[in-house]
Amino acid sequence: MPQPYVIDKREESLFQVDREVFTSQEIFEKERELIFADAWLYVGHESELPKKNDFRTRDVGGRSIIFNRDRHGDVRVLLNTCLHRGASVCRHPKGNQKIFTCFYHGWAYRNSGELVNVPAGEDYANAPADVYGGLRSPRVENYRGFYFCNFSDSAPDLRTWLGPSAYLFDLATDQSEDGVEVLEGTHNYTLNANWKLLVENSIDGYHAKSVHHTYFEMMMELGQTPPMLGEGTVNGVPPVGLGTEFGNGNVTLIYPGNGLPLATEQVAHNLAELRGKAVERHGEEYASAVFNLARNSVFFPNFFLIDLNFGMIIRTIMPLGPDRTQATSWHVAPRGLSQESLQYRIDNALTFWGPAGLATPDDVEALEQAQRGFSARREVPLSDISKGIGKPRPAANDELQMRAWWRQWNYVMTGEQLPAEVEAFTPFTTREPSRKPQEA
């Protein structure tokens, strides 16, 4: 490698990335091997499998998997590939099923994985069930109902990997005493740009004013001041927000939450009630972090928790090729909301997010234009990600969060460990989440 991928010159306050990483087929294949084989990858949320034998099929880390609750009620992740000759054993996006039968030759598996039927099994000298056992599973762990899997045996456990960033899941989940649920409906869309550009974009506070100008104009027209143009400090977080890193490439940017554009009195009342209950459970300071701050977080490499509190979105980003990417997103809501409040949250989130929202298509346009620009990478080889470097407390529209993600990417790809830029911090006291007895 004549040239490093990532150039991190602290003394010159310069951070650059070689544009080759966005275009090279070789790097794309190396990423599939290294980045997605060894990380905790988001699979799904427990609320998506309410009943025994419920399942959903997904692509996680480039592998087809079955995310299911087996007949005993245990949540599992099964690799959706027949032990016989590889065909998918389940081809439906979701359903409720005890047995998965491979359509190719008819091998059948229980939803806990065991191979239970082989047509004409008597023709085998060694019973396939004895030779092969059952469908393979990666490691599976969950934090507060968010399930992740890991294809490596040597990676640390999920809680260790999350480290202090786990509190971001607490803040999201503690909005209701019953936790949160993922709603039906998936935004599933592709773009013609490298996946890392969408990673950057998802935690990029800098582009908001320029790319989403029309969105903010609309907000103002509807009588709402966008948070970054406001002046209030919430829980020690200034209007410009804060960016921070937690190790392992997990990062967040926190900023004062948006108000409630177009909310009815009923919606405002319901939210105040929800907040009041959170104060009773966790105290005022924690409740104010939950309800009055907004957060965009990424858990390395590709899981995003965008917790705007009047609308929460999760998103995964998967590479399909050097210049082709699949984005998938879901909406998360506190359990037990009234229909009106739920609709309000969804509408609010929809106006901005998603492939038909009033903002996301413009993001996609920006990324596709960047990808196009990389055709001149021989003449202009480097991208710059230096904004806010050296600040002890970078703002949400600085680029610390991207640099921290890139340093982890660089570490996994090359083994070169670049030191963290700032110490992990939370602008308020975190707490251990309260557990309901049945979860204890």
Place this chain on the structure above:
Amino acid sequence: MSTTESQAPAAARPVSGVTLAEVEQFLYAEAALLDDWRLEEWVELFTLDCTYEIPATDVPDSDPGLTWSLIHDRRTMLEQRIIRLKKPEAHAEFPHSQTSRIIGNVRLTDRLEQSLLVEANFLVSRMKAGKFDQYAGRHYYELVPAAEGFLIRRKKSVLAHDRLDPQGKISFVL
């Protein structure tokens, strides 16, 4: 029922006399407004209590009001959507893409007291910066007869796609 018609201030004329040909002409005219980017005129086809909806591709039968849909606009947001689309800073659609839509299989599926339910297939071809995309699906309308033509109380466009690929987005009005 003759009494319901007198209770129907929204409907300027009775639904009973409406013909399928009249509905088809209205849908074709709507399609032409969209292809010509005459969005200010297009939004005036809607009632004040309208919704414009596109469900997520994996739950086409769901209620866009209560699921993570692609679009769930009421009148205010619909107006904002088109105001935005006319600005040069609506980056994904400037310069505007060229679209050509075919509306077909038009069926008048029900006559309610003051409105009509209509279904029609659509195929929208879109060309932008050398890239050609197609969107296929079915429109579901609730139409209120007006003095001339109709007003749209509800338009729900269900894509016959299982994901947004290769189009990747819906940055214009379907």
